[in-house]
Amino acid sequence: MGGFVALVWRSDTWRSAFLRGWLFGLAHFTLTDNWIATAFTYQAEMPAILGWAAVPLLSLYLAIFPAIAALVAWLAARKGTLPGFALALGAGWVLAEWLRSWVFSGYSWGPFSLALVGPWDRAGLAAVLPWFGTYALSGVAVTAAGLVIWLLRERRWIALGASVLALTAGMLWPAGNGAQGTVNLTLVQPNLRQDEIDDPSRFESQFATIASLSLPREPGPRLVLWPESGVPDYLREGYPQRYYTQMTAGADPAFARRQIAQVIGADSLLLTGAVDLEIGTEDGREQAVGAYNSVTALDGRGALVGHYAKSHLVPYGEYLPLRGLLEPLGASRLVAGSIDFIAGPGPRTLDFGMHGKAGMQICYEIVFSGEVADRANRPDYIFNPSNDGWFGSWGPPQHLGQARMRAIEEGLPVLRSTTTGISAIIDARGVVRDHIGMNTADRMDTVIPPPLPPTLFARLGHWLTLAWALVLFGASLVVMRRTPR
Secondary structure (H helix, E strand, C coil), X not given: CHHHHHHHHCCCCHHHHHXXXXXXXXXXXXXXXXXXXXXXXXXXXXXXXXHHHHHHHHHHHHCHHHHHHHHHHHHHHCCECHXXXXXXXXXXXXXXXXXXXXXHHCCCCCCHHHHHECCXXXXXXXXXXXXXXXXXXXXXXXXXXXXXXXXXXXXXXXXXXXXXXXXXXXXXXXXXXXXXXXXXXEEEECCCCCCXXXXXXXXXXXXXXXXXXXXXXXXXXXXXXXXXXXXXXXXXXXXCHHHCCCCCHHHCHXXXXXXXXXXXXXXXXXXXXXXXEEEEEEXXXXXXXXXXXXXXXXXXXXXXXXXXXXCCCCECCCECCCHHHHHHHCCCCCCCCCCCECCCCCCCEEECHHHCEEEECCHHHHHCCCCCCCCCCCCCEEEEEXXXXXXXXXXXXXXXXXXXXXXXXXXXXXXXXXXXXXXXXXXXXXXXXXXXXXXXXXXXXXXXXXXXXXXXXXXXXXXXXXXXXXXXXXXXXXXXXXXXX
């Protein structure tokens, strides 16, 4: 990154600065997003080889944001010294990542600050996220990389050595022992393979697997967590009978709920990924006109006691943009089915009494900094069910890292139950208390880590992000005035 900062600084024209930023972004996103190609191998509507075209095509667009950051910095600080330029580029980078998080519905995967998350037993330099937020920390990291190159050029060895030692210490600094919670938890990873998960002939065996991993081992109430795609059937009444499959004998979803209640126990609560339907009338016949990727709460009596619908949907994954135009051309969404998912209203907190106040973020939603918790009704923890079977071997570690960043930013534990891994208990400092590795069927029996008081970022959100962009830009102006090029 430091070399990139210097290259943009030395650009002769704005076109050169923009191009260098764009090429850097193209390389960065092609590398970090190559897991997308794997997702194309788990559907039959489009040739799998299109996945290897989709990654660079997406990267061509995403690279525009680093290019904008480079251009803004070059226009603002091209006549200054490298330190002043590095500060300006940091400010531009903050704004670019923030813009990327919401333009055209947003795509926040792979912020530069993800590289600063430490080993699983410590937060690393991401420990400062409560005071910065993800995008501001990315900008500060870009600035720091440029300053390291400047120290090398100026041969300021003592300052350079001190900087390297400080960065190393920050990455390895122990997190300390976190407090223990009081809510008993069973978190399940059933290891349901993506190429089998939608096969109706396997629904019975899939339920048997997840049920056997969920049975109580000790008496008493507990919270049970199942992943996205955790239930192979609909749990709500009111749909036309043809939509119910073999798990609910006689098209009776109450039977399915009673089966699940027998598994979890009378005083327990289950939170599971599920699909709900939007029923409408077409050609005089009731049928599904949309679906919700949901979390359903089910108590030990088999009653539905809560619901959350995913709000950040994956374009081309859960819905097909411009369907009327693209579907005739052969385009399809990756998730099986001919109807699109519908976005929910956004973060909400559900109060489950002795099981705590739960926030929900389904799968990819957890990567959106500042958008994972209800500010008006702060939860005790965030449940993040996910189906990372789509993500190959490259995506799940990145997904886990970004979930850890949300925990640190918000001061809230994040509980990740995934189909194939990596499932994890993440405390409010971003430390992974326990985990289940990839391609393993297992469970974790523990307690939910307690939340911390609301962080500065939890209170201010992206106002703090924008404030840091102004701070970096203001510092750039000060440095340029004092040290002309």
